[in-house]
Amino acid sequence: MLLGIMQRKKNNRRGKPVPHQRGAGWNRRFTAAAYVLAAVLAVGLLAALYLKMGNRQERYEATFFGSFDTVTVVTGYARTQEIFEEQAGKLEQKLREYHELFDIYHTYEGTSNIKAINDAAGEEPVKVSQDIINMLKMGIDMYHKTEGKVNIAYGSVLSLWHEYREEGMADPGRAKLPPDTLIQERMEHTDISKIVIDEEASTVFLEDKDMSLDVGSIGKGYAVQQLSSYAKEQGMGHLLLSVGGNVCAVGGKLDGTPWQVGIENPQLESQKPYVGTVGLSGKSIVTSGDYQRYYTVGGKRYCHIIHPDTGMPSGYFPSVSVLAEDSGMADALSTALFNMELEEGLALVEAWPEVEALWILEDGGIRCSSGFKFHEEK
Amino acid sequence: MKKNDIILIAALLAAALAALAGIALYSAGTAKGAEAVVYINGKEQGRYPLGEGRAVKIPAGDGGYNLLEIKDGQADITKASCPDKICVDQRPVSRQGESLVCLPNKVVVEIENGGEPEIDGSTN
Numbered sequence: 001m002l003l004g005i006m007q008r009k010k011n012n013r014r015g016k017p018v019p020h021q022r023g024a025g026w027n028r029r030f031t032a033a034a035y036v037l038a039a040v041l042a043v044g045l046l047a048a049l050y051l052k053m054g055n056r057q058e059r060y061e062a063t064f065f066g067s068f069d070t071v072t073v074v075t076g077y078a079r080t081q082e083i084f085e086e087q088a089g090k091l092e093q094k095l096r097e098y099h100e101l102f103d104i105y106h107t108y109e110g111t112s113n114i115k116a117i118n119d120a121a122g123e124e125p126v127k128v129s130q131d132i133i134n135m136l137k138m139g140i141d142m143y144h145k146t147e148g149k150v151n152i153a154y155g156s157v158l159s160l161w162h163e164y165r166e167e168g169m170a171d172p173g174r175a176k177l178p179p180d181t182l183i184q185e186r187m188e189h190t191d192i193s194k195i196v197i198d199e200e201a202s203t204v205f206l207e208d209k210d211m212s213l214d215v216g217s218i219g220k221g222y223a224v225q226q227l228s229s230y231a232k233e234q235g236m237g238h239l240l241l242s243v244g245g246n247v248c249a250v251g252g253k254l255d256g257t258p259w260q261v262g263i264e265n266p267q268l269e270s271q272k273p274y275v276g277t278v279g280l281s282g283k284s285i286v287t288s289g290d291y292q293r294y295y296t297v298g299g300k301r302y303c304h305i306i307h308p309d310t311g312m313p314s315g316y317f318p319s320v321s322v323l324a325e326d327s328g329m330a331d332a333l334s335t336a337l338f339n340m341e342l343e344e345g346l347a348l349v350e351a352w353p354e355v356e357a358l359w360i361l362e363d364g365g366i367r368c369s370s371g372f373k374f375h376e377e378k
Numbered sequence: 379m380k381k382n383d384i385i386l387i388a389a390l391l392a393a394a395l396a397a398l399a400g401i402a403l404y405s406a407g408t409a410k411g412a413e414a415v416v417y418i419n420g421k422e423q424g425r426y427p428l429g430e431g432r433a434v435k436i437p438a439g440d441g442g443y444n445l446l447e448i449k450d451g452q453a454d455i456t457k458a459s460c461p462d463k464i465c466v467d468q469r470p471v472s473r474q475g476e477s478l479v480c481l482p483n484k485v486v487v488e489i490e491n492g493g494e495p496e497i498d499g500s501t502n
Contacts, residue, residue: 031383038390042397061475063486064420071479071486075498169461245502253498260495264502268467273476277497287501292464321501 070244098223122209155212221331289319412492
């Protein structure tokens with residue numbers, strides 16, 4: 001190039017008309033090369049710009065309330081926030097449907113739910129959706145697999161505690177425990193074999209008029225599992241669903257690595273927020289603990305998980321987390337393990353090859369089943 | 379190589395460079411420091427940089443409130459009108475994606491713009 005310019009200058013100085021430089025082969029090749037280079041650069045940069053603005057999937061998060069009395073967080077990827085919000089909105093709607101189906105306190109127009117079954121206890125079978133039947137069957141199955149340490153027919157006792165807990169939280173000075181005689185009386189009406197499911201007629205009947213269902217130990221997990229299948233059907237392949245700490249990974253992250261899920265440290269005063277993290281890809285982790293939902297009577301904490309054998313709040317350890325393929329199963333099992341001594345629970349989990357668990361003990365110690373792997377232990 | 383060639387090539391390169399500068403500026407513009415973002419019932423109410431200490435009273439309807447304090451680069455709910463006080467019991471948060479939640483008041487305080495998160499979710 002320099003040569004070309006110098007030549008031209010030289011020629012100019014001589015006062016000769018400058019012929020077109022086309023005759024110079026080197027120069028022509030150079031010009032072409034410069035054009036190609038500039039064009040490639042421009043196209044490359046425009047492509048980068050296009051990818052950045054138009055086609056790249058960004059990570060988004062949506063938070064919503066209103067289902068299962070907890071907060072739901074959906075983390076995923078989409079090209080724009082609008083697209084993501086539309087997807088999250090579908091999931092929110094779906095979750096709400098399950099909330100209504102499994103609700104024991106409210107009636108919804110056009111929905112035959114768990115409350116309807118409870119209301120008709122001792123009277124008549126109630127026609128319900130296949131989702132309710134599947135969930136109840138899973139609950140009954142989990143009762144038998146855990147020697148009765150999680151019982152969906154325990155509603156009569158749970159509602160008693162619920163009542164006393166709500167009152168105690170609203171007016172802590174006058175918080176009290178339910179009278180023992182009342183607990184014993186309610187425990188008479190918790191026989192899970194009195195749930196009669198007629199699959200052909202799609203009905204559920206409670207034979208004991210004083211019994212009631214409470215699916216708090218499994219309904220949320222079941223719903224999250226259904227939500228994850230629904231998400232896949234809708235083409236959402238990389239999602240992390242967290243419904244009140246019931247965490248389910250649909251696939252991994254966009255880059256193929258697993259989602260990192262922290263297991264919260266029950267010692268809330270500690271500087272360490274998590275005891276460790278686990279990598280989650282296409283699986284669920286669910287924790288049952290006594291340190292978040294509880295009420296205090298006479299300086300002592302009483303948590304919301306009630307032991308089916310004693311009718312009293314459980315207190316073997318602060319928390320247990322279950323890692324499993326199915327979120328509903330993980331949910332029910334974490335409640336069952338919370339109602340078992342550590343060694344008993346450990347034996348149960350070890351006999352179940354596809355399930356792992358982690359216990360956090362009162363002194364801060366940690367116990368894991370043999371296949372439990374931390375991504376990072378804190 | 380004619381003068382026009384040079385001008386055209388220069389123009390192409392200038393346009394490309396301008397686009398590059400635009401991308402860089404756009405990226406810089408979005409990569410602000412970490413903020414505590416307050417949501418009530420899913421709607422954004424305010425953003426507060428973690429770098430500046432302050433106390434914000436979040437109104438939560440029916441005279442309810444949550445007091446958000448930002449101190450030493452951390453956000454914490456230190457007082458609240460809710461019955462369960464789970465939000466007050468929660469640890470201060472400072473890392474991307476971490477959040478404070480008050481279920482009765484439907485208040486969420488979430489850390490955003492804090493870079494790549496270390497943890498994607500948590501179970502408790």
